[in-house]
Amino acid sequence: MKYNKVRFFLFINSYSGKKILAYLKQKPEGNKLTYEIKRLSDILDFKEKQIIDYVLSDIKPDSPYKRLPYLLKIYLETEKELSKLSEEKLDEYSTALEDYQRQLLYPAIERAVGNLIEYTGDDNKFDKLLNEKLKSAIHIYYKVAYRYKLPTIRIVPFILRLISQLLI
Numbered sequence: 467m468k469y470n471k472v473r474f475f476l477f478i479n480s481y482s483g484k485k486i487l488a489y490l491k492q493k494p495e496g497n498k499l500t501y502e503i504k505r506l507s508d509i510l511d512f513k514e515k516q517i518i519d520y521v522l523s524d525i526k527p528d529s530p531y532k533r534l535p536y537l538l539k540i541y542l543e544t545e546k547e548l549s550k551l552s553e554e555k556l557d558e559y560s561t562a563l564e565d566y567q568r569q570l571l572y573p574a575i576e577r578a579v580g581n582l583i584e585y586t587g588d589d590n591k592f593d594k595l596l597n598e599k600l601k602s603a604i605h606i607y608y609k610v611a612y613r614y615k616l617p618t619i620r621i622v623p624f625i626l627r628l629i630s631q632l633l634i
Contacts, residue, residue: 481548541610543578
């Protein structure tokens with residue numbers, strides 16, 4: 467039970483989840499929206515009621531933790547930085563986000579690690595700590611995404627195509 471709560475919490479707070487759910491929120495209500503929510507719940511193995519509550523009523527679940535574990539902190543911080551970077555890239559270059567997917571993840575992880583490092587007072591120490599933690603942070607990001615079966619930035623366009631296609 468807790469696994470599913472954590473998984474949905476991570477999904478709605480991830481960049482990919484925000485993009486997918488924003489796509490659903492902009493859709494007109496009715497049969498097509500119901501169909502797309504059902505498809506999304508089938509594809510990502512979420513309860514349909516969770517997605518309906520979030521999309522239609524904006525009911526956001528609380529964190530299942532009083533204190534977030536470090537692995538999940540790295541994941542969520544990276545997702546937050548992905549959102550910031552994607553907005554910056556789109557504003558700066560005025561082009562489609564899909565062109566920058568590969569150029570967003572590594573800088574987002576680098577920023578996330580930098581944000582989580584305590585102030586050292588010395589740039590050389592900071593750079594050394596950053597380089598030490600960066601490789602493990604990349605591993606942690608993918609480990610969390612894999613463990614909780616969360617979509618990454620690369621597959622968001624694919625998921626959106628899947629949920630928007632009407633089966634004949």
